[in-house]
Amino acid sequence: MRSPLLAALLCCLTAAAFANEGKLDYEHQDKWPAALDKAQSPIDIVTAKAETAEDNEPQGLQIWHSVTPVDKVEDNGHAVQVDSHSTEAMIRGRHFRLAQFHFHSESEHSIDGKHYPLEGHFVFKAQDGRLAVVGVMFQAGAANTAAQTILDDLKPGAAPAQHSIDIATLLPKQRGYYHYLGSLTTPPLTENVEWYVLPAPVTMSQPQIDAFLSHYKRNNRKVQPLNGRPVIHYDS
Amino acid sequence: MRSPLLAALLCCLTAAAFANEGKLDYEHQDKWPAALDKAQSPIDIVTAKAETAEDNEPQGLQIWHSVTPVDKVEDNGHAVQVDSHSTEAMIRGRHFRLAQFHFHSESEHSIDGKHYPLEGHFVFKAQDGRLAVVGVMFQAGAANTAAQTILDDLKPGAAPAQHSIDIATLLPKQRGYYHYLGSLTTPPLTENVEWYVLPAPVTMSQPQIDAFLSHYKRNNRKVQPLNGRPVIHYDS
Structure with missing residues (x-):
């Protein structure tokens, strides 16, 4: 407003x-x-209003080198963040490299009004500076090995990260997505971000979720007005 | 500032x-x-500092249905604009449709500090709302048939546009480009624009250039700071 x-x-x-x-x-x-403030993130994704992706261009989301060294695990002042650079992605025909990923609680995006306990943001960057962020929803269920490694690295006195994790275990097997053009969700809120929100949730155990919440009980920006932007659904 | x-x-x-x-x-x-004001257009393109495009993704710029009906030719308050919707493009593997094109004088982008008398902006839109603008430099030389058709449509008393033009005659044959992420160059200056500036100029006759200048002697925004954005060169 x-x-x-x-x-x-x-x-x-x-x-x-x-x-x-x-x-x-x-x-x-x-x-x-x-x-310059009309295309902000996050949003509520209204699935019934999403457009089907056109079939005349590549639409998939492929990720490789998912087993990657962890350069740093830190609490950066607004989220638990993992710096890791060797993972690459081909997103709708374009090449990106992973820069970092971090977690928000509860989820920043909502799907038909529903929030999840955690949302992971996997921040990919292209040669021209374009950012593509893959948003993953987490819910309580089976424990997650990669999440536990990250939580262990955050404990006081933990040795600096010197190991690898498999990022694929933090992503759902179903790579269908809701795509729209938005922004960073923390200052400077830059509007140069392609969002790919994966609706298939991934599990962590309840104690793992609680451990993330002990770092940030609430670090989710409120949902922003869509202002007429199309949301595109791709069913993998 | x-x-x-x-x-x-x-x-x-x-x-x-x-x-x-x-x-x-x-x-x-x-x-x-x-x-939200750090990635504005136009810019001066410093060719010696441009990065070479990575070769692991499609980089080309293909345009088809270039012979297209002209829906409207108008002076829109900041430029001579042609609305025409049937032309399509595949730009770096993604599908776009032409929305309109218009002319600035002198050119808004400069290449190593050099401005041209006119710059055409061909505004393409993708399904997700992404804008890709193809910038074409015009210099004095052989007359241009499509440019003359547009100028004739602008004359007082001209019948509404009811014909086709071939947009390919307003584009250079060499489709190499300088690419960067920028903005609209008129208010609201929205930063969600992929720029593709073609350095190979196209000719109009001097009287044709003068006729465009009689509508707008000057409608070019000053060049904006690059603020560290990469400029990528693709040699077709």
Whole structure:
């Protein structure tokens, strides 16, 4: 929601930008209004309104080198984060490299209004700087080996990470996704992010979930308005 | 440029966002600072600093249905614009449809500091809302048939556009490009745009260029800071 003051200000700016007989004023470009907060994340995914992916281009989500050294496990001030760089992905025909992954509680995205206890964000980066974040929902069930390794690395006095984990065990086998264009969910909230939210949940044991919650009881940004953005469903 | 007031405000906001023992304050998300103006267009393309495109994914730029009906030719308040929807493109493996194209004078992008008299922006849209804009440089030389058709449609009293043009005649045969992630170059300056600037110029006659300049002597946004964004060169 914009404040009335900001709305009034933007109105004046818009008028100023087009003051030159209805034409955009290129002599005063510093007065142009910008609206750069319309494509934010997370969102609530309304599955009944999602569009089916077109079938005239590659749509899959392949991940390889999933057994990867862990460079660092840390509490970065807004999440438990794992830095790990050797995993690669081909996402809709384009090549990405994993930069890091981290966890939010409860989930930032919701699916038809339902939140999960945890959401993992696997942040991939392409050569041109494009970010693609794969969002994974976690729920209570069987224990997760990779999650336990991460939790062990976070314990006080734990040795620096010097081992590998298999990231595939933190991802569901079903790689269908809901895709939309959004933003980082922490400052600076940059809008240059392709989101791929996987609706098939992965399990951790309840004690594992509780251990993540002991670091962050709540670190989920509230859902943001869709503002007309399409959400695209790809069924793997 | 940020005003000192805004800079001070952002500083306070940043402090407020992290006030909770150095952790991001999820109870006051409305106070989070956003930095959404770091990836703007146009830019100066410094060819010696461009990275070579990785060869492990499709990089080409194919355009088909280039002979297309013209829905509308208009002066939209900031440029001469042609609405035309039947042309499609496959850009780096992804499917796009042409929405419109328009002209800036002089060119908005510069290549090693050099501007051209005109730059055409061919705006393509993907299913997920992603925009890809193909930038074409025009210089004086042989007359251009499609450009003349557009200029004729702009004359007072001209009949509404009811014909086709071949967009391929407005594009260079060499489809090598400089690619980077940027923004719209007019308000709202949205940052969700993949740019593909083609360095091989296309010709119009000097009278044709002058005719475009009679509509807009100057409608080019000044070049914006790169802020560390990679520029990727693909040599077709």
